[in-house]
Amino acid sequence: MRTGAGREAIVIGGGVAGLATAALLGADGWHVRVLESRDELGGRAGSWERDGFRFDTGPSWYLMPDVFEHFFRLLGTTAAGELDLVPLDPAYRVYSDPATGAEPLDVHSGRAAATALFESVEPGAGAQLSRYLDSAADAYELATTRFLYDTYETTAGLRDPALVKRMPQLAPLLTRTLASHVERRFADPRLRQILEYPAVFLGGSPYGVPSLYHLMSHLDLDDGVLYPRGGFVEIVRAIARLAEAFGAVIETGARVTAITTEGGEASGVVLEDGRRLSADLVVSGADLHHTETELLPRAQQSYPERWWRRRTPSPGALLVLLGVEGEVPQLTHHTLLFANEWRAGFDDIFGPRPRVPDPASLYVCRPSATDSTVAPAGHENLFVLVPVPADTSLGRGGEQGAGDPRIEAAADRAIRQIEDWCDIPGLKERAVVRRTVGPADFAADFGAWRGNALGLAHTLGQSAVFRPRNASRKVPGLAYVGASTLPGIGLPMCLISAELVVKRLRGDRSPGPIAERARV
Template identity: 65%
Template structure:
């Protein structure tokens, strides 16, 4: 029986392990920490439970397809609810407004803010939907081992539209069509989900607006940890042996092929296949010591970092929706502060707040609210560490105080600071230390032009047969759905399948 070892117990690692085990391989998964999930982590204290990473459930058809590969469905594994509103927006200097997943209502909202914007939105979303379907059918599930996808008639017909969408920025694309800054922000903010800025992310990613404005935003009751639990369950029931607290220090290889892994405790585990679901730089600079042909691209661009606040708050907070976005007036300056070198955390900052307890009372004690706050920041571990109850580095805690004050003022919650009973901060140094992410980035490699589609780092490693890569750093990219797709791409490659499409559903099930 072919033996495979997966390094890393995040979403991509667990998803890959389950698929390979379903294909009949003998699979071990080694996770350095005692907790599975990677960036999709969980933290609990005093009856509060927080997701510490992804909190938007988008692209439901990707989750459904993945589960069906293993003979189950999303409905069987998760308890999904649709959010209404999808999210609330506080744009500096303006009254808040809600985005609902209803084209007619959204069109009316856009038209009320800018005459003519309703019709423009229809055209924009039709184009976004077309781009999304094209990506889903022809690009996202492709390892780009061959040029077959580029010869497909539908792709060839769309090349005149695809090329300009790759060569200009999302901000430029949006700002040619809409003038009200609030509408621009609604259409440009998804760039943050891609680890970048609307002023650098290619316009092709307008497809993200199809997801929240047309497709809808779901939430799995119990939080995103239920996705991790489902993947763990699917893996273990198919025979995957999961080793927690098992730190892989070296990928062993001989004569251009992997032979297994060496652990921190000195043990060697042999395997014919090794799948790395770790940070790309950690793989190349630490785990692959001695591999002469390992890639060492120096021009990679990491995603932004993040300052995270996990706040347990006494009482209800009706001013916030499940998802709430705060946008600064000087939009460009906000992103320049984060992405330039040296960068700094803007003040005030564009930020995101998740009040999951609005939808899911089980994540907070009765009569309380749990808040997850994400503030994009420079990817710089020297900015410091976070901590519990104000024990993080002084500059991190001061920044958190300013963020709490901003939310309090903008969202009209005057006593917010006084009502906080649980507080934890997480900063770039925590990402670098705990998750071994390059420069403390929060999401993976950013989706710049040189790191998108066929230009993104591949799922194989040149010169080391049997070694594969999955996760947010490699194709197809950042986000939970992309990690599931990445797992499928690697499974296809191990099968010897270089085709660009999805695997037939149920074929992996046992």
């Protein structure tokens, strides 16, 4: 890779990872052009408006605030200076199948509140959770200082004596699944589900991701959950604003059809409209499978089709966007519905005979509980996520029930489940706006491999040193950012992914984040 102020860089994709890369490169003196194929920015962190409702169509949990803060500080600002962040209390509500007779649980962040809740459900679980969260906090500190910000160009970080000394404690966390780690400590199904569900944020199953990822519980139970007023589109706007402030030119409706090379090195791109643009550096924030198999010839692919045949995608997603007349106080900002058939549901998604779980474990976001700008007065904004197999044959969604039959039928089942479990009669009839999104939409709109919703799942073999790097092995001058490259899935990971590109260009092989410095 080459570096140096005044050079030209092209970033493919105006998602969060691409925009963040543009901002950081611009701050380092690069002349950056961002090429986004769609008419709006954000990628999977999208936004959709209809009849006074504004829906986030992607991420909706603001976690790892320290990563956001670090990113903004690298650009001379702060999260508070760019976003209006609101703490959520409760962090979320959990419903169980009514057949169990279990009352809903409100989960409040903070050690005292979380341990009190666990103790009230299962005697002794409060003290057990406190120990669990101590371990989770330690794992999170280890991840952010040793693993997430490492480009893995060398093994020096992994051979650090301080890390080697901790291997006896670390090894079991890498070889044991999250589910086994949780279930040996807690007996109540609801408590297990609260601690295991974060695997979905990682694009995986608690029966497949390593227990090191119990660190996720540090985020919601110890650290807290925030919401950027105006929605997650405000994060996209903030990063785009900073990229442009550092000189980036952002172009929408600009679909790249090929990455060009000269002398074996990346030299630019070809666009669908026939333009050929030159650059010293090309960074692709497009789906990694699409980048490798569609934008590069076979001889230049670091991750050809045969490599992907041995990999595990994250689940697909059925999204149901509902603009509802009247209030829905039964739902908090974040609400989770956990099915009794917990393991069977994950087997339905990841197993050898994939199908849409029924009943499914659902996630419902009600941002109108916190933000009056996302729905007209007297109405509610609901975003429903049903994890499904990464399978484009499930079809595409549509507006007002016009999607493919399997998608709409599954959406109807999810709405009925919310009505029954949360005691919200007539929810379907109260929806004045309805839109569904299916795996085939993710494939068509984002080039998502197999229609997956998040990227490569965080199995042990697809995490850390085993995850695709941020630079092509075959084409010097070609870098990758996004959810299928290092370090992984989620908005904070996309910000770190952008930073890893900059670290490579600087020749920085340290395992930690770039030192912050004030900018004027």
